[in-house]
Each structure stands twice: as C-alpha cells, then as structure tokens.
Amino acid sequence: xxxxxxxxxxxxxxxxxxxxxxxxxxxxxxxxxxxxxxxxxxxxxxxxxxxxxxxxxxxxxxxxxxxxxxxxxx
Numbered sequence: 874x875x876x877x878x879x880x881x882x883x884x885x886x887x888x889x890x891x892x893x894x895x896x897x898x899x900x901x902x903x904x905x906x907x908x909x910x911x912x913x914x915x916x917x918x919x920x921x922x923x924x925x926x927x928x929x930x931x932x933x934x935x936x937x938x939x940x941x942x943x944x945x946x947x
Contacts (some may be wrong), residue, residue: 888912900930910934 879938888911896907896914906927913920913934922928928935936944 886912886916889915896931902927902930 879929886910890913893904893907893911896910900907901912906924909920909922910927910931919941920927920931921938921941923937923938925937928937
C-alpha cells in the first residue's frame with residue numbers, strides 16, 4: 874500500500890463539487906459516477922468504463938473499452 878501511495882503522490886485531482894451536482898442533476902447516474910465524468914471533462918480526457926449507463930448518458934466524455942481500443946488502433 875505504501876508503494877502504491879508513493880506512486881500516486883502528486884497525481885491526485887480535486888473535483889469541482891458544483892459541476893458534479895450539475896452533472897448529477899441532469900442524469901440518472903450516481904454522484905459518485907459523475908465525479909469521474911467531471912474529472913474527465915475538467916482534464917480534457919475520456920473516462921474509459923464498462924458501465925453502459927455512464928457510456929450512454931455521457932458520450933462526449935466517456936468511451937467503452939472496446940471504443941477506446943478501436944480509437945488507439947487507428
């Protein structure tokens with residue numbers, strides 16, 4: 874655990890609570906799930922997940938593993 878914490882040190886992100894609530898308000902996903910969507914949006918990256926509910930509700934910020942693999946392959 875100490876090694877994992879050491880590797881992660883300095884790579885933590887804070888998420889915008891107001892943005893999370895806004896994202897949550899407009900979806901049926903949990904606020905926990907919306908934290909990850911918010912982080913992807915804030916960092917300009919994509920959330921890669923197998924959760925179909927999140928994928929369907931946030932296609933601008935979320936990809937399935939299969940979609941991601943096709944994107945990097947091409």
